[in-house]
Amino acid sequence: MAGLIPQSFIDDLLNRVDIIDVVGSRISLKRSGKNYSACCPFHNEKTPSFTVSPDKQFYYCFGCGASGSALGFVMEYDHLDFPQAVEVLARQVGLDVPYEENAGGAARQSIESPLYNLILKASEFYQQSLRTHSTKKMAVDYFKQRGLTGVIARDFALGFAPPGWDNLIKHFEADDSQQKQLIDAGLVVESADTGKRYDRFRERVMFPIRDVKGRVIAFGGRVLGDDKPKYLNSPETPVFHKSEVLYGLYEVRKNNRHLDEILVLEGYMDVIALAQFGITNGVATLGTATSEEHIKKLFRLVNNILFCFDGDAAGRKAAWRALESALPHLQDGRKVRFLFLPDGDDPDSLVRKEGVDAFKARMSQQAQSLTDYFFNHLTEEAKPTSLEGKAHLASIVTPLLTKMPSGGLKALMYQKLEELTGLDQQHLLAIKPVASHVSQQVPAATAAPFIPADEPVLFVNKAKKVTISPAMSALHFLLQHPSSLQKVEGAEKLTEIPGIYGQLLSQAIIFLKKEPRLNRFQLLGKLSSYDKEGVLTTLLNKDQLVSDQNDLEKEFVDTILMLIKQQSELAKQNQLQELLKKGNMLTDDEKDQLRYLLAAKTKND
Numbered sequence: 143m144a145g146l147i148p149q150s151f152i153d154d155l156l157n158r159v160d161i162i163d164v165v166g167s168r169i170s171l172k173r174s175g176k177n178y179s180a181c182c183p184f185h186n187e188k189t190p191s192f193t194v195s196p197d198k199q200f201y202y203c204f205g206c207g208a209s210g211s212a213l214g215f216v217m218e219y220d221h222l223d224f225p226q227a228v229e230v231l232a233r234q235v236g237l238d239v240p241y242e243e244n245a246g247g248a249a250r251q252s253i254e255s256p257l258y259n260l261i262l263k264a265s266e267f268y269q270q271s272l273r274t275h276s277t278k279k280m281a282v283d284y285f286k287q288r289g290l291t292g293v294i295a296r297d298f299a300l301g302f303a304p305p306g307w308d309n310l311i312k313h314f315e316a317d318d319s320q321q322k323q324l325i326d327a328g329l330v331v332e333s334a335d336t337g338k339r340y341d342r343f344r345e346r347v348m349f350p351i352r353d354v355k356g357r358v359i360a361f362g363g364r365v366l367g368d369d370k371p372k373y374l375n376s377p378e379t380p381v382f383h384k385s386e387v388l389y390g391l392y393e394v395r396k397n398n399r400h401l402d403e404i405l406v407l408e409g410y411m412d413v414i415a416l417a418q419f420g421i422t423n424g425v426a427t428l429g430t431a432t433s434e435e436h437i438k439k440l441f442r443l444v445n446n447i448l449f450c451f452d453g454d455a456a457g458r459k460a461a462w463r464a465l466e467s468a469l470p471h472l473q474d475g476r477k478v479r480f481l482f483l484p485d486g487d488d489p490d491s492l493v494r495k496e497g498v499d500a501f502k503a504r505m506s507q508q509a510q511s512l513t514d515y516f517f518n519h520l521t522e523e524a525k526p527t528s529l530e531g532k533a534h535l536a537s538i539v540t541p542l543l544t545k546m547p548s549g550g551l552k553a554l555m556y557q558k559l560e561e562l563t564g565l566d567q568q569h570l571l572a573i574k575p576v577a578s579h580v581s582q583q584v585p586a587a588t589a590a591p592f593i594p595a596d597e598p599v600l601f602v603n604k605a606k607k608v609t610i611s612p613a614m615s616a617l618h619f620l621l622q623h624p625s626s627l628q629k630v631e632g633a634e635k636l637t638e639i640p641g642i643y644g645q646l647l648s649q650a651i652i653f654l655k656k657e658p659r660l661n662r663f664q665l666l667g668k669l670s671s672y673d674k675e676g677v678l679t680t681l682l683n684k685d686q687l688v689s690d691q692n693d694l695e696k697e698f699v700d701t702i703l704m705l706i707k708q709q710s711e712l713a714k715q716n717q718l719q720e721l722l723k724k725g726n727m728l729t730d731d732e733k734d735q736l737r738y739l740l741a742a743k744t745k746n747d
Contacts, residue, residue, distance in 0.1 A: 147228055151240055152213070155228065156667065158235045161199045161212040168219050183219055184208045200667055209678070210670035221354050221395070221442055223386065257327045257381050258357050260320075264329050265358045267313050268301025268348040275304045280366050281347050288411060289494060294418045298393065299350045303343035303363060310341045328360065328376035342376070345369065349410045351376070351428065352392040362389070362410055362428065373409075375428055385433045388425040388440070389413060395443070397422040403446035405505070406432065407489055408460070412450075415490035419498040424450075424489075432464035437471050446477045448509055450489055453482040462519065465512060469542060470642075472512070474549040479509040513555060516542075521562065532563040540570045547642070548614070612701045613644040619698040620650055621678075624665050626695050627654045630702045639705060646672060 162178060165171060171178040171194060182192035182203040191205035202209040208218065216227040225239075232239050272281055272295075281302035285295060303309070310329055314320060321339055324330035332339045346363030353359050360376035376382055390413040394404060397417075405424040407413055413424045427436060432449070440447050449464050451457035461480050468478050481504060483492055493501045510518070517539075524535035539559050546552040556567050563570070620627060627633055634655050639648050649672050654660060660668070669678060 147225060147239060147241060151237075152228065153668070155231055155235070155237065156199070156211055156213060158237070159212050159231050160196070161194060161201065161215070162196050164212040164231070164234075165194050165201060165215055168215075182206060182208065198664075198667075209666070210673075211667040214670040214673075218442060221439075223439070255381055257323065257379065258359070260323055261327050261329070261358050261360070261381070263314070264310060264324075264327070265299055265301060265348075265350045265361070267310060268303055268343075268350075268361075269299060270301075271304050271309075272300065272302040272347075275302060277304050278302055280345075284347055284364075284366060288415070288490070289418075290414065291418060294414060297417070298390075298414055299358070300414075301348035301350070303341065303346045303348050305345040305367075307340040307344065309344075311339065326379060328379045328382065343374065346374065349389070349414075351382070351387060351389055353381075353387065354392055354395070356392050356396075357381075359387070360384075360428075364410075373429065384428050384430055386435045386439070387428060388436055389428055390417075390425040391439070393417065394423050394425055401444055403448055404440050404444050406436075406440070406447060406449045406464070408451060408457070409488070409490075412489040416493060416501075419493050419501075421493070421498065421502070431460060432467050434467045434470065437464075437467050441471055441476060445475055446479075448479045448481060448505060450481045450483065450505070452488055453485050457482065461515070465516060466542070466545075468512065469545045470547065472549075472551055473547050474551055478512040480512065480515045481505060481509040513551075513558070516555075517558060517562070526562050532565075535559070536563045536565055536570050544571075611641065611643060612705055613639050613641060613647050616698055616701045616705070617643050617647040617650065619694060620647070620654075621662055621666060621669075623695065623698075624650075624654055624660050624662055625658070626698055627651065627702075628658055629695070630699050632706055633702055635706050636702070636709060638709065646678070 162171065165180075166178070169180050169183050171180050172190070174193070176195070176197060178194045178196070179190045180192045180194075181187050181190050182205055184203065185206040185208075187205050192201065192203045192208075194201045200209065200211060201215055210218070213224075213227055213231060216222060216230055217224060220227065220230065222230065229239055272278055285300065290300075310324065311321060314324065316324060321330060325332055325339070329342055330339050331342050343361060343363040345367045346365050346369075349362040349364070350358045351360040351362060360379070360382040362376075363374045365372050365374070375384065378384060388406075389410055393413075394401065401423065403423060405416070405421070407416070407424050407426045409426055413426050416422075416424045425440075427433075437447075447468070449461055451461045461482070465478070465480070472478065483489065483504075487495070489501070492504075520535060520539055524531050524538060526532040526535040536559065543552060543555055543559070546555070556570070559570060560566055633651050636648055636651055639645065646669055650665060650669055653665060653668050657664075666678065
């Protein structure tokens, strides 16, 4: 797990950098009154709608809504994750980033780590072995059998790890200190029993894995002999975090000036084979399920993702996991599709068999939208032709929809579920499964599930009446009027508000309790570092989210007090339910209290 960067350092860093220098070094800015303007770098436009304010140290696009601090701009423009962007800005002002070690493991390595150079030299060794080693024929024959050309092998820096236990160690002429670095880089293994050190990759064709800046950070190796496993990846290292990396992403950005959609495939050879046929927008996960980190990384580059998987059970299982990872990030304007290939074929074999034009036709004509795949898959499981089937469908779909961000797509998917089940949205949410079951000591009629204060973000019922979550309303008001928080006693007690809006509201309260004089732009700049889903832009584009009342500040105060009360009651409810779960008997007073809490949640929901 990567180390954490102290918030105090991030605050200091943002105080030292000038957003005009940061943005101006990447795009051409023109002074416009007190601010600067340009054509937005995040969407195509002819008339400038992108504004940078030196006073507020903030950028905003009136066309696409992109906004944030200098740190957020570097993340979006340079396609970096948060720690990398911090490193870039820190180097610009001559600071060293202090990483705090997590309980889960070593801190993330600095972007200046000596491991990068070491891994690059290992890659050069593997490439040289493919050209000159005495046993290179086995690797050359394998690549020829797969139909790869010398050009594509060069473009992807393919290599060969020869047979033998210590080729890499000998090549480096590594002393004990350098051998330890090779171990840290995942290239050499040390036996726990004997202490013997040997090359991790032996008798394998090698696929270098690059980060978004083009640096080799790890390897995948495909066996040529009888060793197991068939494919072997580098282990987690200070510079390689498997769940965050997509194979081929660097090449995709390098080969596509205007990128509209990224194709997610299952393996190295799929990416390379399609690239050889001119389909250069393919990436692959590294033997893991598609994670939310992968999804976020892709959506920073494009608004459209196409998953291409084998049509067998394993491929469909991988597709469903990808769908679940994508749901929390499906803001309006983003699209996800799924293409399933015929049994027995993968992209590599299919593009060679039927040709590139036919494969492209499959991508455009046979891929299912996420919503079609979502409902087709779940209706096939639930079979909502009976009342029981409708109830089952509602019980499995509703929890998934609550993961989605607010917007038109979420509302339309609720409408689709209403059509399939005959239940309106409030009834659908009322039957959401409970994580832990209440003992029969409490009447079942009162045991309705607790719906977090931040879910759902958008209700659309039969009468088309629109309401919103309390946390979303409070956050929207607080972003406009930060000083109003001083009028709420006990707001610091709100430490665990459910949902993305709740998390941002909690963080905003922390900032304002520490620095009560923050203005709206300073608060927004600080929060942008925590807005991994990009919901602040959507929130700020909404004119008014609170109900139509004259005293909006009073409503804000009441909402915060209500959230504090909800949090306290939920904690007590969980405490009583945990006692029941452990088999403890409740007193009559505790039973009455639990019934009251559950009934209150049912009424509120």
